[in-house]
Amino acid sequence: MTTHEGYREALxxxxxxxxxxxxxxxxxxxxxxxxxxxxxxxxxxxxxxxxVHLATPLEPSANHLQRLLDALPSAGGEPRRAAxxxxxxxxxxxxxxxxxxxxxxxxxxxxxxxxxxxxVLLIVSQVNLLERLDRAYLEIARMREIGEFxxxxxxxxxxxxxxxAARGAHAxxxxxxxxxxxxxxxxxxxxxxxxxxxQLWVISDRVRPAGAFSADSPDGTLSALPRGDExxxxxxxxxxxxxxxxxxxxxxxxxMSAPVHHPx
Amino acid sequence: xxxxxxxxxxxxRPEDGELLSAVARGDRQAYRALYQxxxxxxxxxxxxxLGDRGEAEDVLQEVFLQIWKKAGDFDERRGRxxxxxxxxxRNRALDRRSTIESRRRLxxxxxPDTAYQQPLDPVDAANVAEEARHLxxxxxxxxxxxxxxxxxxxxxGLSQTEIAERVGLPLGTVKSHxxxxxxxxxxxxxxxxxxRELGRR
Numbered sequence: 525m526t527t528h529e530g531y532r533e534a535l536x537x538x539x540x541x542x543x544x545x546x547x548x549x550x551x552x553x554x555x556x557x558x559x560x561x562x563x564x565x566x567x568x569x570x571x572x573x574x575x576v577h578l579a580t581p582l583e584p585s586a587n588h589l590q591r592l593l594d595a596l597p598s599a600g601g602e603p604r605r606a607a608x609x610x611x612x613x614x615x616x617x618x619x620x621x622x623x624x625x626x627x628x629x630x631x632x633x634x635x636x637x638x639x640x641x642x643x644v645l646l647i648v649s650q651v652n653l654l655e656r657l658d659r660a661y662l663e664i665a666r667m668r669e670i671g672e673f674x675x676x677x678x679x680x681x682x683x684x685x686x687x688x689a690a691r692g693a694h695a696x697x698x699x700x701x702x703x704x705x706x707x708x709x710x711x712x713x714x715x716x717x718x719x720x721x722x723q724l725w726v727i728s729d730r731v732r733p734a735g736a737f738s739a740d741s742p743d744g745t746l747s748a749l750p751r752g753d754e755x756x757x758x759x760x761x762x763x764x765x766x767x768x769x770x771x772x773x774x775x776x777x778x779x780m781s782a783p784v785h786h787p788x
Numbered sequence: 789x790x791x792x793x794x795x796x797x798x799x800x801r802p803e804d805g806e807l808l809s810a811v812a813r814g815d816r817q818a819y820r821a822l823y824q825x826x827x828x829x830x831x832x833x834x835x836x837x838l839g840d841r842g843e844a845e846d847v848l849q850e851v852f853l854q855i856w857k858k859a860g861d862f863d864e865r866r867g868r869x870x871x872x873x874x875x876x877x878r879n880r881a882l883d884r885r886s887t888i889e890s891r892r893r894l895x896x897x898x899x900p901d902t903a904y905q906q907p908l909d910p911v912d913a914a915n916v917a918e919e920a921r922h923l924x925x926x927x928x929x930x931x932x933x934x935x936x937x938x939x940x941x942x943x944x945g946l947s948q949t950e951i952a953e954r955v956g957l958p959l960g961t962v963k964s965h966x967x968x969x970x971x972x973x974x975x976x977x978x979x980x981x982x983x984r985e986l987g988r989r
Binding site for chain 1: 829848849874920963
């Protein structure tokens with residue numbers, strides 16, 4: 525099974541968790557590259573989860589909720605006791621008191637310092653780890669967004685190449701003809717000199733400004749799209765930063781695309 | 789939590805998403821409300837998968853402990869809260885079931901013998917019952933063979949091969965039954981919800 529349709533056929537069994545291991549791995553590999561199948565899988569999973577309504581609701585036994593609440597980790601993050609099981613709803617546990625431990629004579633000063641140091645280290649490393657995780661999640665979400673945009677059917681991908689003014693620089697402009705939404709991926713672009721920024725142009729028999737571009741936010745909406753004046757090229761120049769939007773390029777061309785025709 | 793959020797939690801019936809985000813911030817009151825809203829249907833699901841009320845209550849504890857820790861992972865844009873909770877519960881139950889099966893051969897999963905009791909909150913019960921009606925209506929429109937494949941996969945956790953053996957159909961037919969059945973279910977449910985939303989306006 526190698527075709528997109530073949531993988532699509534298997535999505536329902538995947539949503540139900542019933543694919544055999546080897547096929548499941550194949551489907552998961554396909555899902556990483558196919559936003560369409562990923563979206564369909566999400567719908568099928570939601571449909572699968574609806575089957576819960578075939579179950580007849582049952583009232584949990586009287587002390588179930590209380591045992592659960594007792595088993596929750598307390599606000600400080602220390603579990604009051606291990607996860608409750610049916611057998612554990614008996615004697616209340618002796619609460620662990622850090623304060624009493626610290627007060628005890630056996631607990632020497634050196635040990636107190638050691639404990640304090642370990643706590644500080646733990647907290648610092650936890651915070652670092654959480655921050656890194658957050659960044660990683662954002663990064664993954666962003667990559668997914670980029671992947672979905674670039675592979676959606678209405679999006680055209682146009683390569684741009686550095687001119688003599690920026691040898692070795694290159695970029696790919698992905699844009700959606702219907703909405704003008706674009707993302708620009710560039711590599712080895714020289715940083716703009718002070719007071720200047722990059723400006724994108726749509727060039728045919730006329731030259732129209734298509735939007736300012738900054739390396740920090742490489743996506744936005746094209747302010748000009750070709751309308752019946754194809755072929756055209758995309759070009760990028762350096763323009764003064766303070767100009768709201770130049771009507772005519774004043775700087776030399778830094779990046780240029782080949783002539784672009786739209787499929788009709 | 790914002791004062792407005794608190795007021796809403798205290799005032800009455802917060803949305804599921806609000807409850808889950810309050811739980812993610814460690815709000816026990818919200819946790820209790822979420823439990824009261826969904827423990828009965830989840831216990832019903834667990835009992836049906838495990839065929840044993842005691843095991844089901846045990847897994848229900850695990851499920852709600854996991855919810856306490858992972859409530860922040862719930863994303864409203866990706867689906868309904870109950871479905872997220874049911875997915876957690878079902879996965880846990882199927883894990884437990886295979887552990888039990890590896891210890892002893894499980895008797896065919898019988899429907900739980902406990903009589904149906906009213907869940908705590910009649911409004912929650914009514915909402916759950918309404919969703920159940922939508923599902924029954926949608927399932928009634930799916931041919932028996934396809935429905936059977938869906939149920940064996942969902943409640944018994946059977947793989948494609950196991951389903952094929954159980955119902956005596958080729959693997960490819962099981963795959964297409966699952967596909968057509970689940971796609972239809974999705975479409976019928978979507979139509980049924982759209983009707984309901986229109987009816988409300």
